[in-house]
Amino acid sequence: MKLTVEIIKMFFSQIPTAVISILPLLIIAPILASFIKYTKWQFVLIVIMTLFIVTELVSIYFSGGFIDYQFFVNLNLRDIIAGLAIFKLQAALAILCFLVIVFVLMLISKFLRCYGWYWLRLSLLVIGIICLVQKEGPFSRLYEIYQVTMAQQKVFNQAIESLNMQGYVTKPALEAQKGKNIIVISLESFERGFMDMPGITPNLSRLSQQYTYFPDMKMGPGSSWTTASMYTYMTGTPFLIGELNTSPLANTAKIQLVSLGDILNKAGYQTEYVMGSPNFAGMGHIISLFGIEVISEANYPGKYPAAPFGLYDHDIFEVAKTQLTKFRENDKPFALFISTVSTHAPNGFEDERMRSLISPKADNMSFVAASLDYNLGRFIQYLSDNHILDNTVFYIFPDHLMMGAGTPIIATLSAHERSLYFMSNASTQALKKETQATLYQIDLPRLILNGAQVKTNATFLTDYIPADIDKLEYIKTHKAAIAQLNHSAEVVVK
Numbered sequence: 001m002k003l004t005v006e007i008i009k010m011f012f013s014q015i016p017t018a019v020i021s022i023l024p025l026l027i028i029a030p031i032l033a034s035f036i037k038y039t040k041w042q043f044v045l046i047v048i049m050t051l052f053i054v055t056e057l058v059s060i061y062f063s064g065g066f067i068d069y070q071f072f073v074n075l076n077l078r079d080i081i082a083g084l085a086i087f088k089l090q091a092a093l094a095i096l097c098f099l100v101i102v103f104v105l106m107l108i109s110k111f112l113r114c115y116g117w118y119w120l121r122l123s124l125l126v127i128g129i130i131c132l133v134q135k136e137g138p139f140s141r142l143y144e145i146y147q148v149t150m151a152q153q154k155v156f157n158q159a160i161e162s163l164n165m166q167g168y169v170t171k172p173a174l175e176a177q178k179g180k181n182i183i184v185i186s187l188e189s190f191e192r193g194f195m196d197m198p199g200i201t202p203n204l205s206r207l208s209q210q211y212t213y214f215p216d217m218k219m220g221p222g223s224s225w226t227t228a229s230m231y232t233y234m235t236g237t238p239f240l241i242g243e244l245n246t247s248p249l250a251n252t253a254k255i256q257l258v259s260l261g262d263i264l265n266k267a268g269y270q271t272e273y274v275m276g277s278p279n280f281a282g283m284g285h286i287i288s289l290f291g292i293e294v295i296s297e298a299n300y301p302g303k304y305p306a307a308p309f310g311l312y313d314h315d316i317f318e319v320a321k322t323q324l325t326k327f328r329e330n331d332k333p334f335a336l337f338i339s340t341v342s343t344h345a346p347n348g349f350e351d352e353r354m355r356s357l358i359s360p361k362a363d364n365m366s367f368v369a370a371s372l373d374y375n376l377g378r379f380i381q382y383l384s385d386n387h388i389l390d391n392t393v394f395y396i397f398p399d400h401l402m403m404g405a406g407t408p409i410i411a412t413l414s415a416h417e418r419s420l421y422f423m424s425n426a427s428t429q430a431l432k433k434e435t436q437a438t439l440y441q442i443d444l445p446r447l448i449l450n451g452a453q454v455k456t457n458a459t460f461l462t463d464y465i466p467a468d469i470d471k472l473e474y475i476k477t478h479k480a481a482i483a484q485l486n487h488s489a490e491v492v493v494k
Contacts, residue, residue: 151242203377
């Protein structure tokens, strides 16, 4: 009994404060229904509003805030099916919550209608609506979705000018010269808080002391989920697309924004992206728009154990080693991009083979995180032992913060300010940043090119933001213009 109470306390302690802002909806729904004469129409209204309320709660659970563009673009059939396969318990709780709320609100609406209090109901209704229209409230977030998705497509150069990006180098004018080899490792949800868990991340902690480590990289709008994070570090532009489509870029054949793929291909690099599955969140198609070949379980049928999203992290790094061997068979420079997946929320995907290598942990996510740390440590050691690091720069960073609420690992991560980080064997002189500097996801392509000493005339959004302006605020203020830029950069299949 005591353990059950502690679990309940932990769950409610992790519920974001945004949940409190849902209360006006719970007040407005039965009051509105109480003004309706017929029960069936009361029921219809209650069902519609409860659906909205539960959807808001789901959004708060996963992202810590109200329904926003991130939530919108994951409302496609592919992501919903994938989500239900992972979040079975959460889906069941959402359905239960929906049924309970409908039942309770119907009872309240009938009570209010029977006992009158017309002016009191009307007053509470007005107060509830006022509470909902607050800044950063649910209506404000819905308006942001409207701003982003309704951004009109322009001629690409005009969209660039709308963000005052004078001098932006387009693909026909792009120039680039090779520097060092490049390895970029994006770690699924592996945020900075894991660095404070020595029993889980001894290798990552050691690497942070051995190499150049930036402990503070901010997660920004349009970069807070896997696909968006990848798009941002490839183009330097947040993944905000001006189209009313829950699968943006799905019908896009080319993209006019200059990406890391364009620059590295121009400089003569061999480029590949190793990941679990190209179908994961539609990443395979988007990566192909950057001129980078996707390598996954599809390239090695039957060689590795079946895993959620294609491959376990252990095998992703094994595939990366194989690709590196192929790269080194010729004299061309290479750029290898890697995305892990096993530490996906809420509990991660355990690889049973790691049980003989990793000691038992308090929860499944901690075990999976320790497994990723072990495999990452081995991979970096492999690079060192085989002298690959002699002329190769690596970069390690999380794709985004861990999603969800109410889990032990989220409780631990939430004990301190949550952030991302950036690690590399490149020097601060090469990166042109000091380790005490605050980094942003839109800085990543510039950092990657600087660290590898790739010479190019390419520019990115970050290069046009004045040093005295907070980049997160800039993105929030210019969401519509950024969405217009991304939309205008699309060349759509007819």
